Amino acid sequence: MVFRTRASSKDRHWNGFEAVIYEATAGYSKDQYVRHNVSMQVGRPLLVTSRCNGETMRRLQVPGDVKIVPLGVPRIWETESPTIKLTMYVSPTLVFSAAEAMGINPDRVTIAPQLHVRDPRIEHIGWAVKTELETPEPQGRLYGESLGLALTARLLSAYAPVAAPHGDATLSRRRLSRVLDYVQSNLSSDLSLDELAAIAGISASHFKLLFKQTVGMPVHQYVIRCRVEYAAELLQSADPPPADVALQAGFANQSHMARCMRRVMGVTPSALRG
Known part of the structure; x- marks a missing residue:
């Protein structure tokens, strides 16, 4: 099996979380990861044979189907046709800190392998990660790391035999x-x-x-709202070009600012300029 990377987060410097979209030829692969691995089918449907933790499964995988392979667990998979996958890697350090934050004893956490699962929450995170990797205007480290933490929290709450997290704590x-x-x-x-x-x-x-x-609201959404409000103030009270306003407010470029402004305020930068 030969792999070719289509998009990767390696240069995004996300803490404890990495993602890659890759093409794989038909064939056979044996893997054993040093991080927790969550892979999602993003290409066309195909038959896949998977072996992990003493279990063998052969079935049709369709877009959105998920596999979960904990670190250190060997996995073998085989396909008869090319495919496209999104693979997300979660570091043990991130799992440890997320477990502590959720009121779970990290030393008792064991993530269970899943050869095939339909999980709407993981699928939602996966498509968001894929979009972030492929867009020419990424949302930034804060957004990518938030997706990684959301995935980690889902793994802990749904695929690890641990106690339910506490939900009533707040920041001082x-x-x-x-x-x-x-x-x-x-x-x-x-x-x-x-x-x-x-x-x-x-x-x-x-x-x-x-x-x-x-x-x-999530922290990345709060930061976007702050940036939109600041950009709106600059557009209404000063004369710098919209492209300069976008950079001052922390957006990747002018079109990124316009898209976020429409989503948050329902108006365009040009409308604010009058």
Whole structure:
């Protein structure tokens, strides 16, 4: 089996999470990963034979079908035709910190292999990751790392025999204030979860969970809203070109700003300029 990478997150520097879209020729492959592996079929349907953890399965895989292979577990798979896959890699460090944030003892976590599963939540994350890898205007580290944490939380809640997470904790007012002030002062930067979590003084996975429970939206959505509001102020009160406004507000480019502004405010930058 020969593999060819179509898109990868290697140069995105996502912490604890990596993703790749690749083409694979027909053939046979034996793998054993040093990270937890979640792969999703994104190409056309095909017959796949998989062997993992003493189980063998041969079935038709269609777009959205998912395999979960924990680190260190050997897997063999074979196809009779070419295919396209999205593979997402989750580091054990990310699993450890996410488990702690969810109120789970990390030392007792064991992710169960799944040769074939339909999981709407993982599928939603997978398509979002695929879009992020393929777009010429990526949302940035914060968004990519948020997807990685969302995937990790799903693995822990659905595929590991552990206790249910606690859901009532929030960020303290002091920590939240520090984070919000930092975001407002650094909108032009490519903010990351690790960076904001360090400001709050907690782990990235814990911060992601508590921020959403405190503010009512994921941290990457909050940052986008702040950038949109700041860009709107600049467009209404100053004369810099929209392309410069986009960069000052932390967007990849002018079209990225316009797309986010339409989604958040329902207007275009040109409408704000009058």
